[in-house]
Amino acid sequence: MTWYTMDTWIVVVGALAGIACAIPGCFLVLRQMSMMGDAISHAVLPGLALAFLITGSRASVTMFIGAALIGLLTAVFTQWISSWGKVERGASMGIVFTTLFAVGLLLIVQAAHHVELDPGCVLYGALELTPLDTVTPLFWLGLGWETPRAFVVLGIITLVNLALLLLFYKEFKISSFDPNLATTLGINAQKMHYLLMSMVAVTTVAAFEAVGSILVIALLIVPAATAYLLTDRLSTMLLLGGGFGVLAAAMGHFLAVWLPEVHGLPDVSSAGLVAVTSGIFFAAAVLLAPRYGMLGKFLNRRPLKKHKAATPLSPEKT
Amino acid sequence: MFFGDPILLATFSWEIFREVLFLQEYNTRTVVTSTSLLGISAGMVGSFLLLRKRSLMGDALSHACLPGLVIAFLVLVLFGGTGRNLPILLLGAGATGLFGSAMVLWLRNHTRIKDDAGMGIVLSVFFGAGVVLLNIAQKMPGTRTAGLESFIYGQAAAMMRADFILLSVLAVAITLWCLALKKEFTLLCFDENFARSLGWPVQRLDLFLLLLIAAVTVVGMQAVGLILIIAFLIIPAAAARFWTDNLGRMLFLSAFIGGISGWVGASLSSLLPRLPAGAIVVLVASSIFIFSLLFGSARGIVRRNLDQLRLRRKIGRQHLLRAVYETLEQMSPTPDDPFPRNRPVPLERIVAQRSWTRQDVRKLLRRAEREDHLHEWNERELSLSESGFGEASRITRNHRLWEIFMITHADIAPSHVDRDADSVEHLLSPEMVRELEEKLGLQNIPASPHPLTREVHP
Numbered sequence: 001m002t003w004y005t006m007d008t009w010i011v012v013v014g015a016l017a018g019i020a021c022a023i024p025g026c027f028l029v030l031r032q033m034s035m036m037g038d039a040i041s042h043a044v045l046p047g048l049a050l051a052f053l054i055t056g057s058r059a060s061v062t063m064f065i066g067a068a069l070i071g072l073l074t075a076v077f078t079q080w081i082s083s084w085g086k087v088e089r090g091a092s093m094g095i096v097f098t099t100l101f102a103v104g105l106l107l108i109v110q111a112a113h114h115v116e117l118d119p120g121c122v123l124y125g126a127l128e129l130t131p132l133d134t135v136t137p138l139f140w141l142g143l144g145w146e147t148p149r150a151f152v153v154l155g156i157i158t159l160v161n162l163a164l165l166l167l168f169y170k171e172f173k174i175s176s177f178d179p180n181l182a183t184t185l186g187i188n189a190q191k192m193h194y195l196l197m198s199m200v201a202v203t204t205v206a207a208f209e210a211v212g213s214i215l216v217i218a219l220l221i222v223p224a225a226t227a228y229l230l231t232d233r234l235s236t237m238l239l240l241g242g243g244f245g246v247l248a249a250a251m252g253h254f255l256a257v258w259l260p261e262v263h264g265l266p267d268v269s270s271a272g273l274v275a276v277t278s279g280i281f282f283a284a285a286v287l288l289a290p291r292y293g294m295l296g297k298f299l300n301r302r303p304l305k306k307h308k309a310a311t312p313l314s315p316e317k318t
Numbered sequence: 319m320f321f322g323d324p325i326l327l328a329t330f331s332w333e334i335f336r337e338v339l340f341l342q343e344y345n346t347r348t349v350v351t352s353t354s355l356l357g358i359s360a361g362m363v364g365s366f367l368l369l370r371k372r373s374l375m376g377d378a379l380s381h382a383c384l385p386g387l388v389i390a391f392l393v394l395v396l397f398g399g400t401g402r403n404l405p406i407l408l409l410g411a412g413a414t415g416l417f418g419s420a421m422v423l424w425l426r427n428h429t430r431i432k433d434d435a436g437m438g439i440v441l442s443v444f445f446g447a448g449v450v451l452l453n454i455a456q457k458m459p460g461t462r463t464a465g466l467e468s469f470i471y472g473q474a475a476a477m478m479r480a481d482f483i484l485l486s487v488l489a490v491a492i493t494l495w496c497l498a499l500k501k502e503f504t505l506l507c508f509d510e511n512f513a514r515s516l517g518w519p520v521q522r523l524d525l526f527l528l529l530l531i532a533a534v535t536v537v538g539m540q541a542v543g544l545i546l547i548i549a550f551l552i553i554p555a556a557a558a559r560f561w562t563d564n565l566g567r568m569l570f571l572s573a574f575i576g577g578i579s580g581w582v583g584a585s586l587s588s589l590l591p592r593l594p595a596g597a598i599v600v601l602v603a604s605s606i607f608i609f610s611l612l613f614g615s616a617r618g619i620v621r622r623n624l625d626q627l628r629l630r631r632k633i634g635r636q637h638l639l640r641a642v643y644e645t646l647e648q649m650s651p652t653p654d655d656p657f658p659r660n661r662p663v664p665l666e667r668i669v670a671q672r673s674w675t676r677q678d679v680r681k682l683l684r685r686a687e688r689e690d691h692l693h694e695w696n697e698r699e700l701s702l703s704e705s706g707f708g709e710a711s712r713i714t715r716n717h718r719l720w721e722i723f724m725i726t727h728a729d730i731a732p733s734h735v736d737r738d739a740d741s742v743e744h745l746l747s748p749e750m751v752r753e754l755e756e757k758l759g760l761q762n763i764p765a766s767p768h769p770l771t772r773e774v775h776p
Binding site for chain 2: 029032033034035037038042081084085086087088090091092093094095098099101102103105106109110214215217218220221222224225228229268269271272273274275276278279282286292293294
């Protein structure tokens with residue numbers, strides 16, 4: 001098996017995406033809004049198309065801003081439709097993202113002669129190609145240190161998310177578990193909601209550019225849900241979520257390198273395998289989690305059954 | 319920017335318009351008919367999905383179809399085919415789709431993972447597995463996977479005759495099935511636990527609903543694309559919900575909206591070049607949704623706000639008239655005597671009756687004047703007209719009947735009864751008032767059961 005520097009970079013980028021996604025992901029799972037990442041990653045298409053049509057450049061900064069804005073708009077529209085129209089949130093998410101996707105598709109097809117956006121790349125992502133696109137982030141210090149651009153972007157997003165989490169930890173926690181209590185304590189739950197949605201939008205767009213949309217959804221939800229099965233503490237859940245994200249990225253790419261050599265299989269998508277690996281972790285947690293897993297439930301129930309059998313309730317004794 | 323396009327304008331002519339409208343050309347006919355049929359069946363199934371609060375299941379299910387599709391393809395290739403057998407591919411896709419969504423149900427019922435997280439997990443993990451399998455299939459020697467992906471993006475414009483027949487038959491079958499199981503699904507959506515207590519196989523019904531959704535999704539996905547089928551399952555049902563509170567009507571309306579957006583969208587897309595059918599259909603459907611959201615006759619935003627405004631005005635009017643009546647009552651020397659009806663009342667005393675400002679009272683007075691309830695009013699005092707006094711005594715009477723009823727029958731303390739009566743009296747129907755009269759044996763206006771000089775009313 002051959003492991004290149006490039007492979008290390010891929011794992012590092014994937015791990016950063018895992019940490020960056022786990023922070024908003026845990027709150028999405030707790031607030032039962034897990035499909036938001038999916039909605040946003042589908043809805044960014046018109047943002048990409050509009051950013052290109054307006055500025056005429058394919059510079060990643062403009063694309064990023066366009067996509068993040070539309071991502072935030074998705075959250076805002078969803079909120080409007082579900083609160084004004086009394087539509088269930090899942091349904092309003094579905095309405096918003098399909099409509100935005102349709103608008104994006106229309107824009108791209110109409111302007112087909114001068115846009116090349118590959119829908120395949122958008123969906124599957126090109127995790128393997130991230131190390132090829134490099135920048136020198138420290139050039140202003142006179143250092144010629146070359147790193148993949150995705151590393152720099154995701155590194156910044158991870159730091160921002162961590163900073164926001166530490167700054168607003170109490171507010172996020174209370175407004176996620178009990179929005180009414182949060183309001184009585186003087187925390188604006190609405191504002192926290194939109195702050196979280198901005199985090200989700202920016203993280204989704206950043207990670208999506210690097211690793212593709214399926215992997216973003218996988219990293220947002222699956223590690224967080226895995227952690228949710230293992231603990232009842234928010235801080236532990238966040239740590240575990242990030243940990244599972246990193247593990248999935250490492251294992252997934254390792255499998256992508258290892259499988260072809262061992263089994264004679266052709267090259268396979270790292271992004272796909274990372275998603276599958278995180279799914280395997282989740283399945284393991286469902287089976288083995290000490291309290292909420294199948295095994296845990298079985299073991300917890302056994303002494304109860306024995307107890308019940310030992311002291312039968314009979315009318316004479318009572 | 320796009321509509322000034324000369325190519326676009328040049329190709330538009332009435333000939334083509336007529337051709338499309340009357341479905342004269344074979345290709346247009348198949349596309350338009352099948353998209354509409356699909357819209358009808360998806361609209362119907364989608365209604366149940368919406369009421370079951372699982373609208374995004376179509377999303378999860380359609381992504382979970384990918385691995386099954388590729389596995390079916392690989393199996394077909396292993397048996398020496400080209401892998402182009404549509405029914406088998408559909409079957410494979412449907413199998414993993416159904417498996418994935420059944421897993422969401424299982425997670426919901428057996429772990430603490432809720433529907434939304436379950437859908438997210440199934441969607442991403444299954445799709446990831448599908449991508450991996452697709453990579454393997456693409457690189458296997460001697461297979462031609464090109465076009466396998468068009469399954470996901472749809473290929474409405476190039477539908478074969480056999481595909482068309484398969485799709486139409488399935489769409490009609492799904493619609494009929496849905497109608498046949500309407501009662502069962504209705505109970506499942508509205509009161510799952512009641513259904514269970516009646517001994518109905520709730521889980522099997524849930525699974526059966528999923529089966530119908532899987533069928534719509536799989537059939538629709540290869541015809542019109544993944545995004546459109548997700549939209550078809552959600553948007554028509556959500557739009558129909560704004561027009562009615564009756565499930566039977568909602569089903570038909572949703573099917574109608576789905577059908578009409580399929581028809582209009584597909585026609586438009588074949589009428590004008592470079593308009594992808596799927597996207598146009600979604601946009602037509604969401605325009606209908608936005609219209610319904612605003613103007614829907616049962617739950618639309620305009621309707622709901624109008625209703626609220628009307629109620630607020632009614633409450634304001636009733637409060638004002640009762641305040642005037644009670645002030646008149648207090649001003650007369652003996653409370654039970656008939657007092658002069660159009661005696662001027664100082665505005666100050668009205669303002670003091672409730673927690674309202676002078677501004678509020680003035681606004682209410684202006685409206686009361688338009689409704690002919692006032693004889694005359696100025697900044698200092700006001701007097702009721704004949705009809706205003708009649709209305710005021712009726713309202714006061716209702717309020718007191720209700721208060722006395724609460725004191726005698728519901729054991730509410732006289733000092734608290736005013737506020738409790740206040741929240742109900744505006745909704746008293748004439749029948750209810752008659753019932754109260756009979757129960758309490760009161761015919762004329764009773765005296766207030768509590769002192770009228772009150773502290774400020776909240």
